[in-house]
Structures are given as structure tokens and as C-alpha cells.
Amino acid sequence: FFFVYWLGHKDSLTKLGFNHYLENFFSSKQANWLVFFWAATEALFWFVIPEFLLLLVIFMRVHRKRQMLVADIIGTVVGTLIAMIIRLPETVLANLPYVQQRMIDQAHAWFAQHDVLGLLYQPFSGVPYKVFTHLSWEYSFPILIFLVVAVAARIFRYVVAYGLFIALYPRLHKIVYRNYVPLFFIATLIFSILLYRAYKSYS
Numbered sequence: 247f248f249f250v251y252w253l254g255h256k257d258s259l260t261k262l263g264f265n266h267y268l269e270n271f272f273s274s275k276q277a278n279w280l281v282f283f284w285a286a287t288e289a290l291f292w293f294v295i296p297e298f299l300l301l302l303v304i305f306m307r308v309h310r311k312r313q314m315l316v317a318d319i320i321g322t323v324v325g326t327l328i329a330m331i332i333r334l335p336e337t338v339l340a341n342l343p344y345v346q347q348r349m350i351d352q353a354h355a356w357f358a359q360h361d362v363l364g365l366l367y368q369p370f371s372g373v374p375y376k377v378f379t380h381l382s383w384e385y386s387f388p389i390l391i392f393l394v395v396a397v398a399a400r401i402f403r404y405v406v407a408y409g410l411f412i413a414l415y416p417r418l419h420k421i422v423y424r425n426y427v428p429l430f431f432i433a434t435l436i437f438s439i440l441l442y443r444a445y446k447s448y449s
Contacts, residue, residue: 248278281314283320289325289379293344329379339380346448349373362387363393369403372444
């Protein structure tokens with residue numbers, strides 16, 4: 247998606263500098279499509295939450311942050327619908343990236359105890375969202391209700407993190423603005439460590 251944007255804006259990269267150019271990219275339609283496909287694939291097989299990207303964007307001077315959040319929600323809905331339709335067997339689900347059998351068992355337990363509201367445990371549990379979407383067909387949940395709960399859980403996680411980042415914004419924006427690339431790699435490292443710890447906790 248960045249490459250597609252670059253093809254149409256080659257000249258502005260040298261004029262604006264990389265940081266400003268990056269902010270323009272995240273204000274573009276290509277960035278919205280990036281978030282949409284990221285969210286959709288997370289519901290199917292991808293293992294990195296789209297909020298990882300959205301929360302980094304908070305520190306940028308991006309004018310279409312709400313549109314990116316909408317793209318995230320629409321992508322979640324589309325990916326969830328696909329997951330509920332294809333009815334992936336648990337044997338295949340267990341072999342998807344960063345999925346453990348104990349994660350599947352835990353999602354089953356929450357669904358058994360709380361019905362569709364068991365999905366509310368997902369945002370901070372370390373169990374990937376795709377585990378819940380691929381198991382949902384076994385419980386014959388009404389699609390609309392499942393989607394509403396899924397979107398509510400995602401928005402809640404985003405709002406909690408958004409509130410924290412906004413509180414830090416006045417102090418950190420200038421530092422972040424000058425160091426987008428190194429801070430992205432630092433954030434990636436931190437997220438990778440947290441992802442690995444969550445994965446190992448279910449092993």
C-alpha cells in the first residue's frame with residue numbers, strides 16, 4: 247500500500263522529508279485500505295492487531311484518524327463474516343500462526359460460560375481474535391449479535407489505549423515526530439516481546 251502511494255507521490259518525498267511524507271501517507275486512501283485489510287486478515291489468520299499501527303498514528307499529524315478507525319471496524323466486520331462462513335476446522339485453526347491448543351480451549355470455555363459475551367474477554371487475554379471467529383460457527387451465534395459484540399470489544403480496547411496515548415501526546419509528540427522510523431522499530435520490538443510472552447503463557 248505504501249508502494250502504491252509512493253508511485254503517485256514520488257516527487258514530494260524529497261521536497262517534504264520522510265517524516266512529513268509518512269504523515270501524508272497515513273492521511274491517504276491507501277492507508278485506509280491498509281488498515282482495512284490488516285483488520286480483515288487478523289480475523290482470519292494474521293497475528294498482529296491493527297491497533298498496533300493505529301496507536302502509532304496517534305502521535306502523527308494525520309488528518310484522517312477517524313477514517314482509519316472506521317476502516318479498522320469495517321475490516322473487522324468483513325473478516326469476521328468470512329471466518330464464520332468458511333467454518334475452519336479446529337485442526338487447521340491450531341496450526342495458524344501464534345495459535346495454541348490451550349487458546350482454543352480457553353475460548354471454548356468462555357463461550358460455554360458466557361455465550362457470545364465470552365468474546366469480551368478477548369481484547370486483553372492474549373488469545374488471538376481469529377480463534378474466536380473461527381470457533382463461533384460451532385455455537386450458532388446470531389451473526390449480527392456476534393458482530394456487535396466483536397466491534398464493541400475492539401472499540402473498548404482502542405479507547406483504553408487511545409486515552410493513555412492522548413495523555414502522553416503533549417510530552418511525546420515532538421520526540422516522536424523527529425524519530426518515526428527508530429521508534430517504529432522499538433515499538434515493533436516491544437510488541438514482539440509481548441506477543442511472544444502471551445503465546446508462551448498458553449503453551
